[in-house]
Amino acid sequence: MAAIPNATPAAASLDEVIHHLNTLSRRGLLRSAGALLAGAGVGALGTTAARAALPPGVKHLTEAEAAVFARVAEVTLPVVGTRLRPWAPEEILTTLDAALLAGMAPHLLAGLKGGVAYFNDGPRGRFGKPFTALEDGPARLFLDAWGASAEPPQRGLAMGLKKLVQLSYWANPASWAPLGYDGPMTPRVQLTRLGNAPLPRA
Template identity: 35%
Template sequence: MAALAGAGFAWLRRSSVDGLPVGEGIRHLTAAEYHLFQRATAVLLPVQGTPLTPLSQVPVVQHIDHMIGLLPGHLRKQVGMGLTLFDNAAVVSGWHGRRFVDLKTAVAVQYFDDWSHGNTIQKALATLVKRFVYVAYWRDPATWGPVEFDGPVSEKWGLAYLGNAPLPDQQPVSREAVQ
């Protein structure tokens, strides 16, 4: 029975995007991760018909690929496992019978909503995908004009980058000083 269930899952998790090539310049994402982020970008950023910058003008998945490439190997592996789980869980989670990459837009939006209110792992994975997509879109200067953002004030004001500077030491406040 377990073999039959496993074979059924393997058949259901096949996708028409599996044979599609990845975008040019992708160095760190696997093909499955690339297609997952392509689909998530379209689902999470419905900018068509709005004043926001069209997705065709922002290399969102290429930005994600770059961010993934900055992760240490052990974290990269864990992120990859989480992304695989997020994509494949749609086969049985909600009884969709197909991976996330193959869900219709309304169903994919509901999938994100359900996972955002699900158990701890579901919340974490939905947040992981959302954060990568949103940060990758909004980090691109091409997206700033429609929302009248003229760039980081640190650049505009010529502020020096301090890196991860420690907070100043704080002296304990005496009870007398608060009274």
């Protein structure tokens, strides 16, 4: 597949970007984000408008890209009125930037940036606006439509951006308490990590 729209010539293809997003796991992110969140002192935050300015310290996103991720978070993490912990854009964006984007190879990050721009322009044909300008209803319709699309790039992008946002939310230990989850057992019982060890044979 050719390089995606708006990406630099060295950018990864959309197929490569989506494949990388599919390999991301909650467990891996928890290890990456733990020190970050502890050092930053991220605690309970009230919900604010998702179109906030780029938070200090975010190094791998432009304001336009941050606005797309913040809007995806608004649509996919509607926690207001539920028992789930409220979130704020700066929390999601800071975790996303430092725990996920900072570790991406440059060509994958460039490809993701092109994908974010492509996704944001996606609703123009149907709604006449970019994703960041859509009201909640049309934004959900668009995200659901691309998530169920027969076109792999559209489906992969919609699912991948949702995954990045949701991983960034659940990486914060403060989000676990409403679910009664007290964190990974391995560090609490001091188990040695064995990685992907083979299963024992009889």
